[in-house]
Amino acid sequence: MDINTLCVHSGNKDHSNGAVSMPIYQSATFSHLGVGKSTGYDYSRLANPTRTELETIITKLEYGYDAMAFSTGMAAIVAVMDMFSPGDHIIASDDLYGGSYRFFNNISNKNGLRFDFVDTSNVDNVKKHISKDTKAIFVETPSNPMMHVSDIGLLSELGKENNILVIVDNTFLTPYFMNPIHLGANIVIHSGTKYLGGHNDTLAGFIIVDSEELSEKLRFIYKTVGACLSPFDSWLLIRGIKTLAIRMEKQQANAKVIAEWLTKHPKIKNVNYIGLETHPGFDISKKQGRGFGAMISFETDLEETAVKLLENVQIILYAESLGGVETLITYPMLQTHADVPQEEREKLGINEKFLRLSVGIEDYEDLIYDLETALK
Structure with missing residues (x-):
């Protein structure tokens, strides 16, 4: 089946x-x-x-x-x-x-x-x-x-x-x-x-x-x-x-578009999404799975940019957790990974400029507009 x-x-x-x-x-x-x-x-x-x-x-x-x-x-x-x-x-x-x-x-x-x-x-x-x-x-x-x-x-x-x-x-x-x-x-x-x-x-x-x-x-x-x-x-x-199947397909489709958009934004330094062909794990992901999911993490150019983004998004919600129909953005160093020692966090790349995005099922153009407006 x-x-x-x-x-x-x-x-x-x-x-x-x-x-x-x-x-x-x-x-x-x-x-x-x-x-x-x-x-x-x-x-x-x-x-x-x-x-x-x-x-x-x-x-x-x-x-x-x-x-x-x-x-x-x-x-x-x-x-x-x-x-x-x-x-x-x-x-x-x-x-x-x-x-x-x-x-x-x-x-x-x-x-x-x-x-x-x-x-x-x-x-x-x-x-x-x-x-x-x-x-x-x-x-x-x-x-x-x-x-x-x-x-x-x-x-x-x-x-x-x-x-x-x-x-x-x-x-x-x-x-x-x-x-x-x-x-x-x-x-x-x-x-x-x-x-x-x-x-x-x-x-x-x-x-x-x-x-x-x-x-x-x-x-x-x-x-x-x-x-x-x-x-x-x-x-x-x-x-x-x-509704898992239809949600995952929609969230993945949105994530692919948003990840590609983030890679071209001048205030975004690095984008981690396993559905990008430039991701080092892309081939392994294709081999062992049927898709790439809807989780993205990225690093901004400055701490001020990350904070501004978190405080100015309107559709996207600044909240912990992931995987729901709503798009959520998280500040790992203060939220999901706050208990990881600073030295170990930063060695991994989880710093004051680093954000995680769980892409939801909203219209991707609205999500991109929200990110673009918050980054101005």
Whole structure:
């Protein structure tokens, strides 16, 4: 079945009364049919019919073995890290969402995990850091916010050779544009708050796994920690995913035009968009995905230009997050990456002139006019 159809029709659905929309089972607990008898639902922390519908959809979209829906994307990452033990070593992309970096360097380190942050777009960098204690490679591709592209296939081969899990955060491209499990990854993570929800109205996270073994480990953590997605929020995600395909196509089309426009503006120094043929990861992106997404980052000529742009846009909203139908612009050094030490931020290129743009579904000419006016 084509992914456009899967977005609309990939769930089990509840057709017992002819409902086209999956009901919201707003129940914390479920009655038993008798001693030792269950409908399959006992308590909503363990499972809920609305959430199961959503997890079925995500499993099919990512071609996984199982999927779990969490209260946030960070809750999903926390659950994955809970699989590891003190002394375990993890290789992670050096350009990561600031919340992931904060969690790894504070909570995970406190719990005894060790991290090396490397440029995972260069497989040789990853090879150099593998040790007998290495248990996983954690990758964002494209990365947040520098848009570095890692070759999931090559990293997955490296993982299999060394019995190392490959974990891919697929938030930026979504299962509509890329399927990391097809490329050899073991675990896929999403912030469902972003493109999967698509409307900036709820928080959610997902873990998708490629095997029964990983499913059992993570479902145990899932039910024990209890950071599961509520029935109503599950329903919002089901509704959001129905329009994922058309949103992603429109947002990508807008992003391509805007990225090309930014490259020609005299006050813009560098533009990072993986759909530009000049991007160093362009060929890898074409090889491992079906599209380039709608995330752009860029550097202005001066700090004053960046601040002026943020304070003068009218249609574009100066706000954190990404992936919704509204175009959002973010100042990473003060927002998403504020907890990354200044020296490390600047080494990556995240400075006072650096901005990130999540392109929405508005008319691209209006968005360009908004940027052009704010830059004057």
